[in-house]
Amino acid sequence: MGTLVINRFDKSFGPVGSFAGLFIFLAGLILIFYSYSAIILILLGAFVGFTHSSASIDFGDSKIRLTNNICGIFKFGKWIQVHPEMVISIKSNRQIYRNFSRSNRVLDIKTHKYQVLLCDEKLNPLIPLKYIKDLDDGKKIAKEYATRLNIKTNY
Secondary structure, rough: OOEEEEEEEEEHHEEEEEEHHHHHHHHHHHOOOOOOHHHHHHHHHHHHHHHHEEEEOOOOOEEEEEEEEEEEOOOOOOOOOOOOOEEEEEEEEEEEEEEOOOOOOOEEEEEEEEEEEOOOOOOOOOOEEEOOOOHHHHHHHHHHHHHHHEEEOOO
């Protein structure tokens, strides 16, 4: 196994769900001293608050893995061997997280990022490798990853 880089992505339940999960987790930690049934709150809060996805890149063996990290600890994903005909590209990504409250207020959280993607020979996206806020930084990262994995870039 060579150099391993792990790039963390967004929370699975968005920023609002992640905050709510963290709050439930902390409430469970406080209530555990009063009742052992608070373990349910701890497990639920850890699942909602800390579950996220990430990409693991092994430059030594030229393998990439997209993982779902359950509770932030348990990683599930399959390693994919990088072939020379694969390409690294950059794609613009705009997301809006929308939350409705009971008082008819809408909370919108807008994000604009660029994704560095691993694509097959037909430019179909396979795995996101990293999220970048600036396009120039994304081009530098894509070029670095392409050189270290011995594949081409397309942006």
